[in-house]
Amino acid sequence: MKTTKEISLGDIAARAEELRGENMTLNMGPSHPATHGVLRLSLELDGDKVVKCDPVIGYLHRGDEKIAENMTYNQFVPYTDRLDYLAPLANNVAYAIAVEKLAGLKMPERCEAIRVVCCEMARISSHLLGLGVYAMDTGAWTVFMYTFNEREKLYSLFEELTGARFTTSYTRIGGLTRDLPEGWLKKVEAFCDGVLKVIDEVDKLLTRNGIFLERTEGIAPISKELALAYGLTGPNLRASGVGFDLRKDKPYSGYEKYDFDVPVGTKGDCFDRYLVRMEEVRQSVRILRQACKNMPGGAWYAEDAKKIFLPPKAKVMTKMEELIQNFMIVTEGPQIPAGEVYFEAENPKGALGFYVVSNGGGVPYRLRIRGPSFVSLSILPAIVPGNYLTDIASILGSLDFVMGECDR
């Protein structure tokens, strides 16, 4: 039996507040395909529009900084691989350079050039995946397949160089694990030609694609002041108009020798971030070609680093002094003098900073890792509110973060 209740318009007006309803709290949980890892967003929605966004991180906090205080410098290199696990070589290089700065070592030219090649290949690898996954989030599955296929070629190259597809652990304090294999540089040059074709293909598929433009243009613009206020670095900062690139402005590992441009965006919206990354891949290819052509010969590790870098095996097996050095360095760690150093490297996701405090000895006193993704995510509460729920996937994809770096 239905009962009808008569309400007057006056009642409705009085109950307007009640009728409007409450905001809905939605949990975009840690296990979600669009969050690129274990990120939890606690959202407050007014219908379809996001009113408040509170990211909860820490689901991948493994205690790297505490582990570093119990390991020698070389033992920590595999942990640096797993920080930004899309570009492990870049992390290895950043860590090695930071500790070498503390030790006051100067690297020979060949070592620096090889490190540049590694960093740029890692940059291409990370951007290819970033673009592929971003496209997948906005609906373009084909791009994901193309870029992943190209990354497989990179994996083959990494495997030949370091022994592992990714998680390479290639650098050591004072140099590298081993020298370049023969014929490897030619393969890198062949790869460069291939990746440009794939990038052109992705360009054709996405850059003027109506759907992609609708989903990315004008979404979540980050102004220059906001980007600087939140400490963004890397492509996110450059898309907002600040032309700061650590490779050009504070060059390390011989970057000043190479000729390349730095793409800078204007509006700082999702589309700009996408464009900046596309162009960075092309510039990386440019650097790679120069580095491969002009690879210097000579030593690939710091030969004067007596207490830091392992002596060559031929001498270890035959001479007493080198044998003792080898033993000391392996068991007690490279002896880094006391002091503190902060070094930031231009990683594909931003500026990866290592703050190393040493009390002498082979184990750091404090190792702080400044993850660029940590900083990129901290801007979410400021830029997500006001956008629709469906735009969140687009925003997250454009910021290109990795939880390994964020949570450490």
Place this chain on the structure above:
Amino acid sequence: MEAAVLTDRFPRTQVLASQDMPTYQVAGEDLVETVRFLRDAQGFDLLADLCGIDWKDRTPRFGVVIHLLSTTHREYVRLHVGAVNDTVPSVSSLHPGANWHEREAFDMFGIRFEGHPDPRRILMWDAYPYHPLRKEFPLAGIEVPLPAADVAEVTGQTVEPAPMMGGPFVSPGGKMSEGEPSALDQSWNEEKPKA
């Protein structure tokens, strides 16, 4: 930027020796004004990093290290602040990016930031009772109940200390005669069960 520019304006600031960038020891009371001066007048517009550090044997025991970057002059500067009574003024009003860094310093060390809009843990769950990066906290961890009561009931799992036997191998440091390399965290092993 010359060191005198800062020390003249803030007399309690000391210059520290460093091999890579100008480093200053700043008093807690001057911190916000120093960072504001550096940002507005000297062009240090980007907060690169803010972290805590546990100086075991110093007073005050905890410190905060702030790295500022000037994108226009391409310079870094490092500021050390001592946490008197474990408290440091928050710079998140000047650099909003410091918000999360300060939350992490609180989470890992227990340093409280005055004026922080949202002081809660960020990497560990809210109910976690310890501050992991303090020097007396063991790497293996201390047993606490699992954060979710329903999962703990079904599985009988708690937050257990990780097994340290077998690694990480670091020599006890100093003399080779200490014997075989063994884990630094010897709070429990085969002979000595955990307390």
Place this chain on the structure above:
Amino acid sequence: MVKSDFGYNSKVEGEVIVTRADAVVNWVRSHSVWPMPMGLACCAIELMGAGGSRFDISRFGMEVMRFSPRQADCMIVAGTVTYKMAEVVRRIYDQMAEPKWVVAMGACASTGGMYRSYATLQGVDNIVPVDIYISGCPPRPEALLDGMMLLQEKIRQEGGSLKRTFRGRTVETKIVR
């Protein structure tokens, strides 16, 4: 079809296959395992690589990576499980419908890996019953495919009911036909 389960001569018997019900059900189940990728860390990238065109998990019928636990058969825990994440993994496991399997991919999911620290769960088998452990850090996609093939073998061996032993308690789910 498993050869020992039937003898078949289409000229004699016509278009009819005689076999055990278990064999058919297990055959169907093993060849369309829909994984739920619990991709937490670096192993997730190798999982995605296995889904790519070079290693092609699609040849095994597993390319349908359902992110919703209600629609998936097998949860592949790929990456480090921290204590904070443990409740999420368990909840998602509980939401999956029977029959379900768990594959611990990589060193971190199997035993905690190289992260012996205060925040890392030392092996996902502390909270969910695991069927297959795949070692590697990260395991190559070939290793993952090998593990999935082992899982297929395991599924084919299953009897009329699913028995799971976890922390000393055995749960048996009878399949009603």
